[in-house]
Amino acid sequence: MLRRAVFSGFLLLLAALVAAGPALAQQPKRGGVLRIAEREAPGLDPHLSISFLTHSYVSLTYSQLVRFPYGPEQKSPSDFSIVPDLAEKWTVSKDGKTYTFSLRKGVLFHNKPPVNGREVTAEDVKYSLDRFISKSGFRDRFEPVQAIDVVDRHTVRITLKEPYAPFLNHLANPSFCAILPREAEEKFKDFNHPDAVIGTGPFVLKSYEKGVKVVFERNPAYFMKGLPYLDGAVIEITPDAAARLAVLRAGKAELPHIWGWISPEESRALKQTNPEMSVTPYQVIGQGFIYMRTDKPPFNDVRVRRAVALALDRKGWNDALLFGEGCLDAGPVPCALKDWKLDASKLDPAKAKYLTGHDPVEAKRLLAEAGLAKGFTMPIFHWPGYVLPWRSYYDLTAENLGKVGITVELKPEEYGKYISTTALGKYEGAAMGPSTPFTEVDDFLFARFYPELPTNQSHVADAELTKMLLAQRREMDPKKRKQIVDDIQRYLADKAYYVYVPQWPQYVAHPPYVKGFKHHDGFGLGMRLLYTWLDK
Amino acid sequence: MKRYILRRVALAIPTLFLVSVMVFALMRFMPGDVATRMVEGHAYAPTLQALRHDLGLDRPVHVQYLDWIGGIVLRGDFGKSYWTRQPILEEFVRRFPVTLELAFLTIVVSVVLGVLVGIVSAVRQDSVSDYVGRILAILALSIPYFGLAVLVVVLPSIWFKWTPVWSYVPFTTDPLENLKIMLVPAFVFGVTRAGPVMRIMRSALLDVLRQDYIRTAWSKGLAERPIILRHALKNAMIPVISLIGLQMPLYIGGSVIIESIFRLPGVGLFFFEALTRLDYPVVQSVNLIIAALVVGLNLLIDLSYAFLDPRIRY
Numbered sequence A: 001m002l003r004r005a006v007f008s009g010f011l012l013l014l015a016a017l018v019a020a021g022p023a024l025a026q027q028p029k030r031g032g033v034l035r036i037a038e039r040e041a042p043g044l045d046p047h048l049s050i051s052f053l054t055h056s057y058v059s060l061t062y063s064q065l066v067r068f069p070y071g072p073e074q075k076s077p078s079d080f081s082i083v084p085d086l087a088e089k090w091t092v093s094k095d096g097k098t099y100t101f102s103l104r105k106g107v108l109f110h111n112k113p114p115v116n117g118r119e120v121t122a123e124d125v126k127y128s129l130d131r132f133i134s135k136s137g138f139r140d141r142f143e144p145v146q147a148i149d150v151v152d153r154h155t156v157r158i159t160l161k162e163p164y165a166p167f168l169n170h171l172a173n174p175s176f177c178a179i180l181p182r183e184a185e186e187k188f189k190d191f192n193h194p195d196a197v198i199g200t201g202p203f204v205l206k207s208y209e210k211g212v213k214v215v216f217e218r219n220p221a222y223f224m225k226g227l228p229y230l231d232g233a234v235i236e237i238t239p240d241a242a243a244r245l246a247v248l249r250a251g252k253a254e255l256p257h258i259w260g261w262i263s264p265e266e267s268r269a270l271k272q273t274n275p276e277m278s279v280t281p282y283q284v285i286g287q288g289f290i291y292m293r294t295d296k297p298p299f300n301d302v303r304v305r306r307a308v309a310l311a312l313d314r315k316g317w318n319d320a321l322l323f324g325e326g327c328l329d330a331g332p333v334p335c336a337l338k339d340w341k342l343d344a345s346k347l348d349p350a351k352a353k354y355l356t357g358h359d360p361v362e363a364k365r366l367l368a369e370a371g372l373a374k375g376f377t378m379p380i381f382h383w384p385g386y387v388l389p390w391r392s393y394y395d396l397t398a399e400n401l402g403k404v405g406i407t408v409e410l411k412p413e414e415y416g417k418y419i420s421t422t423a424l425g426k427y428e429g430a431a432m433g434p435s436t437p438f439t440e441v442d443d444f445l446f447a448r449f450y451p452e453l454p455t456n457q458s459h460v461a462d463a464e465l466t467k468m469l470l471a472q473r474r475e476m477d478p479k480k481r482k483q484i485v486d487d488i489q490r491y492l493a494d495k496a497y498y499v500y501v502p503q504w505p506q507y508v509a510h511p512p513y514v515k516g517f518k519h520h521d522g523f524g525l526g527m528r529l530l531y532t533w534l535d536k
Numbered sequence B: 001m002k003r004y005i006l007r008r009v010a011l012a013i014p015t016l017f018l019v020s021v022m023v024f025a026l027m028r029f030m031p032g033d034v035a036t037r038m039v040e041g042h043a044y045a046p047t048l049q050a051l052r053h054d055l056g057l058d059r060p061v062h063v064q065y066l067d068w069i070g071g072i073v074l075r076g077d078f079g080k081s082y083w084t085r086q087p088i089l090e091e092f093v094r095r096f097p098v099t100l101e102l103a104f105l106t107i108v109v110s111v112v113l114g115v116l117v118g119i120v121s122a123v124r125q126d127s128v129s130d131y132v133g134r135i136l137a138i139l140a141l142s143i144p145y146f147g148l149a150v151l152v153v154v155l156p157s158i159w160f161k162w163t164p165v166w167s168y169v170p171f172t173t174d175p176l177e178n179l180k181i182m183l184v185p186a187f188v189f190g191v192t193r194a195g196p197v198m199r200i201m202r203s204a205l206l207d208v209l210r211q212d213y214i215r216t217a218w219s220k221g222l223a224e225r226p227i228i229l230r231h232a233l234k235n236a237m238i239p240v241i242s243l244i245g246l247q248m249p250l251y252i253g254g255s256v257i258i259e260s261i262f263r264l265p266g267v268g269l270f271f272f273e274a275l276t277r278l279d280y281p282v283v284q285s286v287n288l289i290i291a292a293l294v295v296g297l298n299l300l301i302d303l304s305y306a307f308l309d310p311r312i313r314y
Helices: A002-025 A052-058 A122-135 A167-172 A182-188 A241-249 A264-273 A302-311 A314-321 A349-356 A360-369 A389-403 A415-420 A441-449 A463-474 A478-492 A526-530 B002-029 B034-039 B045-055 B061-075 B088-123 B128-142 B145-159 B175-209 B212-219 B224-261 B267-276 B280-308
Strands: A033-038 A087-092 A098-103 A145-152 A155-160 A203-209 A213-218 A232-237 A278-282 A287-292 A376-382 A406-412 A430-435 A498-501 A506-510
Touching: A033 A241, A098 A122, A122 A145, A122 A155, A122 A182, A203 A232, A241 A264, A241 B145, A241 B224, A264 A278, A264 A506, A287 A302, A287 A389, A302 A349, A302 A360, A302 A389, A302 A406, A302 A498, A314 A389, A376 A389, A389 A406, A389 A430, A415 B034, A441 A463, A441 A478, A463 A478, B002 B061, B002 B280, B034 B045, B061 B280, B088 B128, B088 B175, B088 B224, B088 B267, B088 B280, B128 B175, B145 B175, B145 B224, B175 B224, B212 B224, B224 B267, B224 B280, B267 B280
Parallel strands: A033 A232, A376 A406, A376 A430
Antiparallel strands: A087 A098, A098 A155, A145 A155, A203 A213, A213 A232, A278 A506, A287 A430, A287 A498
16 A cells, blocks of 8 residues: 555656656756758848848847837747837827837947947937838838938837838838948948948847858847857758758757748658657648730739639649648738738639639530630749749649630749849739748738739739728728728739739758747748757 | 960960950940849939949949059959958958869869770770760760759768758868768769760870880880880870869869859859849959969960870970
């Protein structure tokens, strides 16, 4: 009896220890260097390059006025609520046109010459935002900005020409508004030189050997006390994708990509060879579509566009290529942009079928109705080099459309040509490719559908839609704005201006000892590493 | 000899001029535009115009050419990258030793393997070792070096959780570590280049071995080793050296992929990335420098014939 009591006591103790084990282990440890295998960024100046690599590299070193939540702060990977960064608090005037930001006091730049660790002031904010507006390829995001004024040493006021709902999201996007010190530009002409990378972010750029590695060390004076946990991070420049995965397998890197991303196929192969590896799928903001010259025949006829939409067997693609894990309802708002997405299931089924349905018979009928019973030839311009499923997507599109009588001529283009002509709407017939993953719903609606914009790849000019696009931009009440965005999605469902293709998840892979690295869909890397620590 | 060298150097000038015009024109003929490529469709017209002005792309084409070539000829200024805005020559000088070391080690590997197997094949013509050697040469010829490189990187990482990819260290910092990093890529590249060397070596040596002076050497009662190594090999090396000279651009071209897979910060990768980014000044200047090097190298190779075969006079 006694023996049994002792034994069960022992078991209970053991169970308690096992239960407590993970809890104990969750206490973050300080120290260690995280190694990342990634391609080389084309430059370091966040305003002179629009590459996500540039912005991810330097996001370790810079802060912004406001930012998105990361790590334990975030509710989900697409949590785009706005939290303080350099600005401690801010107010928005009732008319939505004046933003006043109060800066944290005593935040210091990295201790590197010529800035030498001086305090960040309102002047720096004005200088950086003005520079963004004059230099960045993304500067049209700030088109509504009328004036940026320094009120006092720690207060900045931004005045807009009109209410502009996406404004704070753009300010929080790590691709846009890093706060930079003027002296560095005066000394180095721009922020491309590694010595000119001087910010207020969690890490300090220590050294950069071109083509080899970029070394970052913890910023001892970072304004969030006790963070980051890591001593530093190193980006080991690894241009080849197979080599990036190989160094992860061989324990020579912790992340096989700047955000740890690998494809669904790679995730399965990795799990097979390295079962211990932490591999987590995320539905990420991504989108791909067929775009067409909707201003010219035959695609100016909605029946033809609907026929294209109904011809695609999205479920078949998803099963064959994406292990059934893809999201079929990928547009006009991407699946992962949860706060704004109106799921196809909530739409009138008669309209929703043009987003997710597959009905070749109906497609043929629509073509006949449009006077194209004998079919027609449709050129599809594209760049064949996009990540894996795309190569199959082009072929599947040709095959699916062929079944309803549309003869597809696949027209592969070199990347430079594709991105600087076709992707800017300079093509005939149709084209196909992925969209940049944006954090603001406006970029998927206004930019894609507002007349005359080069990002309006389908050449849409729809007066009723244009009115709604402007209205959602000017609506400062999030609930009312959401209603307009919903209306836009309802309106767009059966227009088939763009025909969306399934979007696959990305897998985030790293060794199990990397803790606290949470995926977030808002570009950048620095803030994801803020809460990352190594359990070894 | 001196006159010959002078004449060759003088001939190099129009060659390089043509190269500069061609590469300049070809870059402009490439579809797409660097300014739009830099902003990838995120910018509207005014931003693009400002960017073009910033890069000097709004000037007439001949002004752009003269500015570029003038800078090189008059000031030795090879221009700046559009993307990083850093001087090209500086970057080239930093990266060139890597590519040079890779090319040198590759040549050593391919020559050592190719010449050895070629000699054995020729001397033991139609024996088992000849057939084995020839099969190996065909095999080396038919395996693409980039395929072999990927296998060498990926398979050990799957089988042994190990991979021959390291973080690059310059030879001057740590020679041993540097050799450890460079040997695997050089071997992969060298093996696939050894095939043609072996085949040329074999046929050239067979040819030489049938010459009268070799027969004379045999009849004088010389041993096999001095006949082959001292008398035959030197003459048989001429086509091999020509082949290496001809393959020089291949070593630079192949370095693009080898450097990318083994993460070596060389010129090949620099050039390739510039090409995909339409970074005109980088592609033009790197091309011109490499063309100048190839022209110079070919001259050196031509001069080396005189050393290998005393009958050749310039």
